Amino acid sequence: MYLLDTNICIAIIQGNSSAVAQFQQKYQECYLSTLVLGELYKGVYCSSRVEQNLLVLNQFANQLPKVNFDENAAREFGKIQGELRQIGRPTGQLDALIAAVARSRNDSLVTNNTRHFINIQNLQLENWLEP
Numbered sequence: 001m002y003l004l005d006t007n008i009c010i011a012i013i014q015g016n017s018s019a020v021a022q023f024q025q026k027y028q029e030c031y032l033s034t035l036v037l038g039e040l041y042k043g044v045y046c047s048s049r050v051e052q053n054l055l056v057l058n059q060f061a062n063q064l065p066k067v068n069f070d071e072n073a074a075r076e077f078g079k080i081q082g083e084l085r086q087i088g089r090p091t092g093q094l095d096a097l098i099a100a101v102a103r104s105r106n107d108s109l110v111t112n113n114t115r116h117f118i119n120i121q122n123l124q125l126e127n128w129l130e131p
Contacts (some may be wrong), residue, residue: 003067032061
């Protein structure tokens with residue numbers, strides 16, 4: 001399964017050909033975390049075209065299953081933060097939360113910000129914006 005990160009969702013919504021092609025090919029295996037959905041809503045409500053962007057976001061998001069941050073993800077979040085602290089490579093809290101969802105389910109995280117996640121052990125990463 002593929003957890004789509006915020007930047008990949010935006011690329012798909014904006015019609016990036018590489019991201020759209022991968023999404024169409026793997027659509028049945030994709031999902032959103034409610035954490036990513038929250039970031040997308042933040043983008044909508046901070047924009048100058050709230051109503052238009054909300055419509056577009058809802059059309060996109062309604063196609064995909066949503067996964068909540070659950071107890072397994074919470075445990076993985078704690079592990080990730082501990083692992084990163086041990087190696088002196090902290091990452092942003094929200095990135096660690098999103099990574100925890102994917103890792104707790106043994107899924108791939110699809111992101112264009114692989115550098116934010118590269119130090120997280122046992123996290124499968126894909127970048128659909130790279131050729």
